Amino acid sequence: MLLRLAYLTMTTTFSFLGLLPRTNRDKEIEILVLRHQLMVLQRQVTKPVFTRADRLLLAGLLHRLPMDKLRHLALLVRPDTVLRWHRDLLRRRHAAASAPRGRGRPRTVRSVRMLVLRLARENASWGYRRIHGELAVLGIKVAASTVWSSHITAVG
Template identity: 55%
Template sequence: MHRQLAATGKHPRPDWADRAIIALLLGLVPKARRAGLRLIVTPNTIPRWHRDLLRRRWADKSRAKNGRPATHRNIKTLVLRLARQNPAWGYRRIHGELAGIAIAASTVYVLAVIEHATRRIRVLGSTLHPTGEWTTQMARNMLMDLDDAAATVKF
């Protein structure tokens, strides 16, 4: 193989995927046995590839997340749908509509209970204007649900 490559004057240029596979597979071969292998690259090239792969991996993980956070996919879809359905609206009108939606959604009150034994969260209900009567009724509904559940449990 070395003679064939020398005769053509071309050396293979493996891409990063090939280099990763070669580096990982040769990492499994004992060092004494690795010296007797005929490789298309020099023996020092494989550890260098491995170091480069690790350096790239950890560099990506430690890179600071600069700039604006990514827009959530649901919001992006909503904005595009509003723009498509309302071609006369500009970005200011769409922004105003989204701000109105966020304000309306933030005033909803949710009553939830956590079961400590199972760490299960039960959402009892939601309302725009919670009152004492509403809270009492939600508690009664929960007790009736628990009573029905206890009747079906076999000890």
């Protein structure tokens, strides 16, 4: 979907660049022709189907227009629908940004866990506090409770 949106953005950008050398009269004629074709299609198609990318593009382009101008445009959907799409877009963006991340403490790195097990195996008389101290000397920051839980599995 992201690739399709990027494709639509690029094609729209290039079509806008193609409008630069045209005169205002040529652009107005093209707009009238496109509006007429849109009216012909509206008579033939009962209900158009918009993809998610289509909705995003229309909502992004049309949400800044005032409602009275939106009502005068020849659109395939009602202006209220475009505004609803824009609200949904903002709601999803906010929901994604405020979604809770993973719960609890992150997992211990496997190499640190293996080092704790190795130290416990090679030094059977050491307790978890001593192993925790040795890891601190080595510059490895890990909670003592993590060392204890790993140490229990090695001893037990």
